Amino acid sequence: MQLHRIQAATLAAVLVGVIALAACGSEDTPPSSGTGNGNNGGSNADTSIPAGTKSTLALLETTDLHTNVLSYDYFKLAEDKSLGFERVSTLIKAARQQFPNSLLLDNGDTIQGTALSDYQALVKPVSCTETLAMYKVMNAAGFDGGGIGNHEFNYGLQYLSQVTGNRFNVAALPDPSAQTACAGPKFPQVLANVYSVKTRAPLFQPYAILNKTLTATGPDGKTVSAPIKVGIIGFAPPAIMSWDKRWLDGNVYTEGLVETAQKYIPEMRAKGADLVVVISHGGLDNSAYSPTMENGSYHLSKVPGVDAMLIGHSHQIFPDANSTVGQFNLPGVDKAKGTVNGVPTVMANYWGKHLGVINLALSHDGKIWSVDRTKTTVEARSIQNADKTYVAADASVAPTIDTEHQATIQYVKTPIGNTDYRMSSYFADVGDPGAIQIVNMAQAAYVKDYIAANLPALASLPVLSVSAPFKSGFGGGNDYTDVASGNLAINNAADLYLYPNTVYAVKVNGDDVKNWLETAAKRFNLIDPAKTADQQLISTFPGYNFDMFTDPDMQYEIDVTQPIGSRIKNLTYKGAPVTAALSFIVATNNYRASGGGNFPGLDGTKTVYASPDANRDVLISYIKKLGNVTRVANGSARSWKFTKVATTGKVVFSSGVGMLQQASDAGLANISLDKADDGSGKNLSQYKLDLNL
Helix, strand or coil: CCCCCHHHHHHHHHHHHHHHHHHHEEEEEECCECCCCCEEECCCCCCCCCCCCEEEEEEEECCCCCCCCCCCCCCCCCECCCHHHHHHHHHHHHHHHCCCEEEEEECCCCCCCCHHHHHHHHHCCCCCCCCHHHHHHHHHHCCEEEEEHHHHHCCCHHHHHHCCCCEEEECCCCHHHHHHCCCCCCCEEEEECEEEEECCCCCEEEECEEEEEEEEEEECCEEEEEEEEEEEECCCCCCHCCCCCHHHHHCEEEECHHHHHHHHHHHHHHCCEEEEEEEECCCCCCCCCCCCCCCCCHHHCCCCCCCEEEECCCEEECCCCCCHHHHCCCCCCCCCCCCCCEEEEEEEECCCCCCEEEEEEEECCCEEEEEEECCEEEEEEEECCCCCEEEECCCCCCHHHHHHHHHHHHHHEEEEEECCCCCCCHHHHHCCCCCCHHHHHHHHHHHHHHHHHHCHHCCCCCCECEECCCCEEECCCEEEEEEEEEEEEHHHHHHHCCCCCCCCCCCCHHHHHHHHHHHHHHEEEECCCCCCCCCECCCCCCCCHHCEEECCCEEEEEECCCCCCEEEEEEEEECEEECCEEEEEEEEEEECCCCHHHCCCCCCCCEEEEEEEEHHHHHHHHHHHCCCECCHHHHCCCCEEEEECCCCCCCEEEEEEECHHHHHHHHCCCEEEEEEECCCCCCEEEECCCCCC
16 A cells, blocks of 8 residues: 655645635535534525636545545455555546546445444444544545445444434434534535434435535636535435344434435525535436335436436446446436436446546526536546556555554454365355355354243244355455465454344245245346357346355255246255245344345344344354364355256356366366456456256
8 A cells, every 4th residue: 555655745635625625615404303514504696607607517426435445455454456545536636636626525335344444333433532534534635525325324323423423313312412513524414315203304414505616717718716506415225224224213214215306406496506416325227216216316317406416336337338237228328428317427336446527517697507418528437547557546545544544454363263274255156155154154053042042932943044155256356255274363254244234033934935045046147058159157136145055954956047036946954845834043134134135025024033243243253162164064065056957058157367276175066267367357267167067
């Protein structure tokens, strides 16, 4: 990682931030259920701007940073130049030099995602007077505003209230008058569609109106200064109510994105907003609109008065003329120009890999500013150069959080045990349980102990566990769980269990189990045995939803030649067919048990134990007690296999480069290397799966 070298770099960064803040003030909204930063302000429309005045305003977007402040992988304890705010900060500074007028806005999913964020939330929680590391660097960068994503809620409402500098008025917290206003970001954070049950008011301020002074060109061609008011309004996925039910149930509720936008955008206009920028933490879905839909940004684009959209959540790049992603190939979506139903829209990938840029072309008719969409440009700028190198890190970022960074490194180095094999997820999609079984064993043991002590009525039921390969190559060759043989430390446990979930147990019958596994089997494309061309095995269904058992008592086959819903074959428990007459306790996590991933029947009603303990902590305790993790005892129990079938052509999938030995070590004799480079540009190889072995 690049370190601070000269004071001039710091001075330049400070000056940039001061200039940005001086040029952009904020008028916040009517009171929300929380007491945030800023004050209320009304309209002061400026009619002194002559007709024919023209300007531009660049909206700069970061999204899904997930506390990747530095180009550093806390799991591997090594630099990773492919990500990090410290590199996207370099792009931000370059964009500010290029565009005389700009606003820097964040889309959310900002405060969770790395060992650093977990350390500050769970291990050594930040005090009321401390600013979160992620917000420290964002304050220094001079962000003008931000939205709230779903992962902001992962650590609970008390923590979110504290670190954002709010005082939420919800049932789970003391009255705001008894709360202390804590340190938080120095920019307004907006969220319009999440409300307090107690007050029926928005949890955050729903919108803010930013006052900006533009450098513009008058009708006579001379450079002039011209005021503009930019309204920003934020939205989070309504599915937070399922994903973080343990924190949110009874405290907050959500309203539909479209209805909320229709309510507030006219209000923003009435208060003088010349432009309205939607900050929506969600992707594009053109299916019939629902107030609870996860990715409602497509429908938001149709709400009158929206001038631009900053979107996220999907961890994708938009615009991208070559994108094959389904949501960017919908009617009304221009993946080359970056518009959704005509509205300029950007999604800047994730983890600080890209900076989104919408350069709005503006003109004034003597009364109002308007956007010329024909001259507006949209792009997602990568921190990776054309020659595959990466832009230099902004040297001012690392020193800002060095204390927190070093403390996190020391924490994750804490030893907990050892392993006699390399625990990886490179071939989890095709049957290697090496990084999955240990998680399942820890979860099952934890739930079994609890039931024995506290739920005697359930003590006769089998206790099983499911988990998924949370890291399965979505982000390229480095995006796999990979724990070397030898000593195990906390960072390895964090690699094995990526998310800050808590252990939940559900009571299900045999049909529920089959439906659960049928949904997980969406991970695979439908394979045609007669097809001669190569067929890709892995679908777009996320790896973190590919739940699997790793228990010799539970056995089943996955037939990828059958359509979705008809793939699970020969499902047995201790050799007997699994039917609706059988009942099981299954250990999982709060996300899945409460409806995350839309698994049939898993909606919170089957939960018999909602543990307060994190899956990762349960795993750490289990490894500490075990001491020695072995392939034979903890990484070789396969519950499933593919149904045998002869295929005319090749069935292929991608995984890490040079990892064939890992498949061999796991006993997967039906895997061979097909191409050293799969052509994706993501440092992946193409492997062949022989379904007839």
